[in-house]
Amino acid sequence: DPNQSGRVYHLALDIGGSLAKLVYFTKKDDGYVHGEERISPQEALAKSKGSRSYPVVKGRLNFMRFETSKINDLLEFIKSEKLHLGGSRQQDVPGNQNMFIKATGGGAYKYADLFKERLGISLDKEDEMDCLVAGANFLLKVVPEEAFTYLDEQKQFVQIDHNDLYPYLLVNIGSGVSMIKVEGAGKFERVSGTSIGGGTFWGLGRLLTKCKSFDELLEMSYRGNNRVIDMLVGDIYGGTDYSKIGLASTAIASSFGKAISDNKKIEDYNPEDIARSLLRMISNNIGQISYLNALRFGLKRIFFGGFFIRSHPFTMDTISVAVNYWSKGEAKAMFLRHEGFLGAVGAFMSSDK
Ligand code: ADP
Numbered sequence: 433d434p435n436q437s438g439r440v441y442h443l444a445l446d447i448g449g450s451l452a453k454l455v456y457f458t459k460k461d462d463g464y465v466h467g468e469e470r471i472s473p474q475e476a477l478a479k480s481k482g483s484r485s486y487p488v489v490k491g492r493l494n495f496m497r498f499e500t501s502k503i504n505d506l507l508e509f510i511k512s513e514k515l516h517l518g519g520s521r522q523q524d525v526p527g528n529q530n531m532f533i534k535a536t537g538g539g540a541y542k543y544a545d546l547f548k549e550r551l552g553i554s555l556d557k558e559d560e561m562d563c564l565v566a567g568a569n570f571l572l573k574v575v576p577e578e579a580f581t582y583l584d585e586q587k588q589f590v591q592i593d594h595n596d597l598y599p600y601l602l603v604n605i606g607s608g609v610s611m612i613k614v615e616g617a618g619k620f621e622r623v624s625g626t627s628i629g630g631g632t633f634w635g636l637g638r639l640l641t642k643c644k645s646f647d648e649l650l651e652m653s654y655r656g657n658n659r660v661i662d663m664l665v666g667d668i669y670g671g672t673d674y675s676k677i678g679l680a681s682t683a684i685a686s687s688f689g690k691a692i693s694d695n696k697k698i699e700d701y702n703p704e705d706i707a708r709s710l711l712r713m714i715s716n717n718i719g720q721i722s723y724l725n726a727l728r729f730g731l732k733r734i735f736f737g738g739f740f741i742r743s744h745p746f747t748m749d750t751i752s753v754a755v756n757y758w759s760k761g762e763a764k765a766m767f768l769r770h771e772g773f774l775g776a777v778g779a780f781m782s783s784d785k
Pocket of ligand 1: 449607
């Protein structure tokens with residue numbers, strides 16, 4: 433029971449189109465940790481907030497995620513862990529306790545009444561882009577080994593020089609995709625985006641493969657072979673490269689293009705192969721649009737976040753190869769360990785504003 437070991441200092445929410453993310457702080461280092469990821473925030477808090485309003489306390493940031501469609505699970509979790517009793521109070525007037533917690537994402541609006549009714553919590557809304565950028569800046573500056581490249585099946589952590597972080601392109605692949613040019617703390621512009629994102633992979637994947645969960649779809653893509661579905665340059669050129677314009681025979685000429693040439697029905701295809709083609713198509717497309725935006729603004733570094741990635745090697749590889757290929761090695765794709773929690777961390781950071 434985390435309540436006995438560590439008092440919860442505060443918590444913050446990012447309720448997106450697909451997933452609701454929760455970040456909360458528990459005192460005590462050897463406490464109990466929920467979720468899959470952890471960073472030790474004592475240093476983080478000290479660095480980011482100074483001793484101004486927060487003592488350097490020993491503790492942990494805990495990360496949790498729930499499907500937004502099962503928002504009740506999140507409410508139940510907060511209730512069962514009594515997180516709503518330890519948060520920051522804006523007005524500590526007996527009998528009139530107003531609990532405020534920071535929340536971002538569309539769900540901060542959509543579910544505001546539900547939180548108020550069920551838990552007596554008022555959601556203090558923070559702008560989604562502000563939170564994304566604040567979260568990314570914070571994690572990149574404070575967490576050692578937050579960013580890494582993924583090339584040739586090798587994960588390599590990147591040392592980020594605090595004085596040389598900006599400018600960069602932040603690509604957040606959630607349900608939809610946002611591309612943000614970041615030039616400093618609070619200095620950013622959403623320059624592009626695409627609706628072909630994580631929600632597309634999950635939605636289209638469900639329709640095409642009948643899989644029951646996102647994890648199942650992802651799992652299937654591990655085992656699939658996209659060449660069964662995609663039309664490759666070699667399929668068109670009879671196995672040879674189209675070397676004049678630099679296309680290898682293995683390059684995808686048309687995603688899903690092979691499905692037109694057979695007399696096969698959808699059930700004749702392996703769902704694994706479909707999942708893999710779909711993942712490839714979406715990752716490639718995002719990598720390409722990202723690169724074009726990096727080029728547009730002369731940005732050399734692109735950080736990719738959002739829960740679509742899920743540290744999936746194939747996804748990261750596809751994005752990296754796309755960025756590398758289109759930029760002729762000029763731009764670098766980097767991934768974040770706390771990929772899906774940027775907004776929630778940003779909301780958390782704004783708790784003492
Ligand atoms: P949002 O804030 O829009 O919900 P996220 O960064 O949380 O964005 O990413 C959501 C996307 O992550 C989904 O559209 C899906 O592609 C992917 N995803 C990863 N894990 C899951 C999961 N367990 N359930 C549903 N979607 C998941």
